[in-house]
Amino acid sequence: MKKPTISDLAQAAGVSKTTVSHAFSGRRHVDPETRERIEKIAQEIGYRPNRAAQHLRTGRTGMIALASSMPFSVAAGPSRLGFLMEIAATAAVASLTRNMALCLIPPFQSGTQLDAITPDGVILVEPFQDDPLVQYFTGLGVPVVSVGCVPGREDIPHVDLNSGATARMVLEHLRASGASRIGLVTGAQRRNSYLETEATYRMFCVETGIEPACLQLDETGGEDLASEAVAGFLSRRGDLDALYVPVDAFASGAVTAAAAKGLKIPQNIRLATRYDGLRAKLSQPPLTAVELHLEAIADQAVGLLMSAIDGGIAEPVSAPQPQLVLRESTAG
Amino acid sequence: MKKPTISDLAQAAGVSKTTVSHAFSGRRHVDPETRERIEKIAQEIGYRPNRAAQHLRTGRTGMIALASSMPFSVAAGPSRLGFLMEIAATAAVASLTRNMALCLIPPFQSGTQLDAITPDGVILVEPFQDDPLVQYFTGLGVPVVSVGCVPGREDIPHVDLNSGATARMVLEHLRASGASRIGLVTGAQRRNSYLETEATYRMFCVETGIEPACLQLDETGGEDLASEAVAGFLSRRGDLDALYVPVDAFASGAVTAAAAKGLKIPQNIRLATRYDGLRAKLSQPPLTAVELHLEAIADQAVGLLMSAIDGGIAEPVSAPQPQLVLRESTAG
DNA sequence: TGATTCGTGCAAACCGATTTGCTAAACAGT
């Protein structure tokens, strides 16, 4: 009644374990006829290699991990979860087609026991500078790739989110739709997307003669903090007629803030965000956002990680061109 | 430079591998003094047991899986993801504190190779009758627990979602808020929550003399199908003045349908849903929903699974009492 | 013909833990 082992299969096929192993791995040539016979019998008796035994010998666990350094359930909560989980869903499929399991790493809590997880590699979603997760895994010798560059660690393979290009696209759209004084609201953490966005914004301001207006918010504050802070921001900078708020939870807060101040969107103030999740879609009015192609990005990240694991050169890749999703919040 | 093994540790501590193993597992007594020395040295040399080796010997992978039989990215998409992922987030933490990894199983595609995943146990979220995932894993001898009973498989340990009680609570609230003819919109799949909800609804109708009005929608149709179908439903049953729509994506569709027909919520028609996710919160108007305590439920599910794995008796448990979250959509 | 290669397959070592059976010493009870 026990699961058949390689020995059972070898015996049934009248060959040695070695031959069976080679037949499956292809690491040495075996007679095609023999191979076929082995495969047929394997089917019949329902043989599946024991992962643990493979792992023990090869050192590969057959597992990759997905981690976000964003607070998992706190903070922007369901919203950021959306972002992470869209990636998770695709990554899970991509992993499985490569015969790997995808496991989830909840937010890094000091002293967390990550011992349970010994992945062959890790995908980090939008890590920040000196992210402890990066340090933990690289210290363990586990290959790491990130979605969005790790600031200061350009050596770590990553899927480039093109945040600069995204920012420019959004800013130019805002201007084309009639805005002349555009403000920027980002997170206070040092994530690459924020840094690139800010840099591009400042450049854009210089080019167009806009006086920069930046607001940086602690991510853990979430929507509530944003609605409060943006209200204050709009009071201080009463001249603003548009906001680019990449973090969608903050954008939700901005909508509330505008409403509280009696500002109409888009008549008095235009608003655009980045991640095109439920928040952007269900907002009143719906928010102009950016289609980031998260599915493709997740696929790329998994592919990148695989080649990093296989020891190949894992050159950073660029995500597909982001695309504007025009909605009422920036209607000209 | 290699990772230290149990032999290295044994040698360093001047004992045998056996003693080291026992010192950690506690399966046999070792002198407290010896144990302390071993632990101290383990710390120093950074010893961690090799999971693969443990797995091979014990048959435990140290991994549990979370699967939803709901289409993962299709269908209700981000919305259902919300439901699943709130559970995933908590379950991941709960697993890790038990020194287990949580891995994600994307939707079951025919012929999927789930070989990559050989978990010690599986949590299924709202499975339906004859769910292939149930059959797959039970066939493999992997313990299964579910969030929401598997219809027809009361023998499988589960966290009872109390969908009947939830339905009654919502229905009574709708009536108390002034509705007299309440309709029900559920999914066509045979999930326990739908079945219980419908049964309770019918009973409620008998008790209160309401003529039942049920609509069942294919889940894969998502919000779009719902908005279309609910519009038709409302035309056919022009007398309805309230709807209970447990699936939040369908509830979103219902909102659209009502708007299209010029019906005001809640003045002309009241609307309540179940999962209190982004959709309910961001809807216009915001929807009355039910706080299901998904975090607690996820915790319970993990606990239940652990005892099922350890061979203990895993009695079904009941989720915490659901609570109404009153919002504008059912304002009296 | 003898040397060399190639194709095919086997036996045995190995990966790093857990677990079983055993020994030797210390201790207790009569």
Next chain:
DNA sequence: ACTGTTTAGCAAATCGGTTTGCACGAATCA
């Protein structure tokens, strides 16, 4: 003093694969 029991610890078998080194026959080559 003798038996019985506990205590502490070790050696070796085991889990199920992968990988290395070698053997043997057939084909190729000089």
